[in-house]
Amino acid sequence: MALDRLTGENSVVFTRSEQLLDLARRHSLWYLMFGIACCAIEMMHAGGPKYDFDRFGIFHRGSPRQSDVMIVAGTVNKKMAVSLKTLYEQMPEPKWVLAMGACACTGGPFRDYPNVILGVDEIVPVDVYIPGCPPRPEALQNGFLELQKAIKRRAEERVDAGRGEDRG
């Protein structure tokens, strides 16, 4: 789609509202400011001037009720798991979860300890896993780009499925 042709004075665009909404959603992914452990420091740097996630529309919010994405940045233990689940449930739909770092993916260097949860996917559904201990901000950026792709893919799948129903 050449955008300049679309933005002429009398242009009209037909699209699925779902697709339009998802276009908006994937370019304003606000994440919950929720650092658990060491990975949170790299998450902080990702929002800083050098990596500047703002330019992708990725910005941090203090409250779960205003955020779309939860970045689980750190080791989750049994005491934390309860709060993590509550926070996830407070986020409005649609919502996504990024598991950042070895700890959030699998338990990481602490997985031998019985108190540590072996990956947050035991508690909340995870969309993208980012390996590393800690992952560099570039890796987190890649994770977000993957998430954007996944959102797009899912929107297309839904639309395709819907099209079949319409005709029938």
Add this chain to the structure above:
Amino acid sequence: MAEHDDVREPVLIAEGASAPAGLPKGLRRVPRGVDEFATEHLIVNMGPQHPSTHGVLHVLLELDGEEVVAAEASLGYLHRGLEKLSEHRRYHQIGTLLDRADYLSGVHTELAFARALESMMEIEVPARARWLRSLLCEITRLSSHLVWMGTFGMDIGAMAPFLYILRDRDAVLDVLEEITGARMMFNYVRPGGVLYDITPKAEQMMLEFLDRFESTYLPEYHDLLTGNEIFRARVRDIGVIDRDTAVAFGLTGACLRGSGVAWDVRKERPYAAYGELDFDIPSGSKGDCWDRYMVRMEEIRVAGGLARDLLDGMPEGPYMAKVPKVLRPPEGEAYASVESPRGELGVHVVSDGSDKPTRMRLRPPSYFNLAVIDEILPGHMIADVVAVIGSIDIVLGEIDR
């Protein structure tokens, strides 16, 4: 909170009368205003997800209107068994875990551990290694204090300094990456010396950073925060820890020095290259948030100067002593401590002569520093709570371990 659970109803005590025994501290005050309108106390959970608790600290606040009556920290949200896991790792592998205890300045924890082992095994550390250790300690102190300054400013409502420190900290991390190969988890200080020598390129990068830091960055911070009227009003006379309380609670680091006790492990029990260096220990007088802020800001300046001195006077020679491939310290125990950005950080290792420690314990400075909030928070407004907690500078990784 067990102690306060039963006191749901406000208890009114006439002015001058003594409180019945068993009442929590805050309730002994006479409620302000008309007695009949005294309100019920409200218990508020601050954390574990709160932008100003620096991780996953959970503070239970008992409030009378907007005033804090009692405060209690609830810990354990990041307990991941660092000490226990260390008993199942070889000595060489423990450094990896220790980096993750105090994740803002991993070098200090590594150094305390390496020193405990060296004293047990009687390893002589080469001069160059000692200087490199001090150099790394000072740069990480600088970068850790930068994070503290940014987040402290943000707690109080100043967003801009946070973005400035991220810019500058990225520059520091580039230098650290050039020296150690990692941005955060260095595992650089090993028993017997350090992992790599410093390269001329890293030396060059560091000098360039220090030049920029001293000429531009530091004055910028002072413009942004120190000279900011609102910031001053929010931190002056808030969270006063007097000298005796500071000593009684075993505070160390800037919390102790802010209260006027110029005590620093680097001076009292010199380690690495600190015995051969000349530097000042900044200290405050009153012990409020402002004093702690000023002490840390001075420490940033001193750390920059020390890094320069260390680069200038770096002795030649090997950077690693001859140590066996598998470390087996003789039976016995050792304690070694260093001055981390948060205070005295100690490591106690007990060995039974095998290649794994029988027991390893950390003395995390911020754990002891945090304990003082029960004492100083009552009587403050709820908005000051973040200022007080911020000024203590905690890292949950080392508190919960």
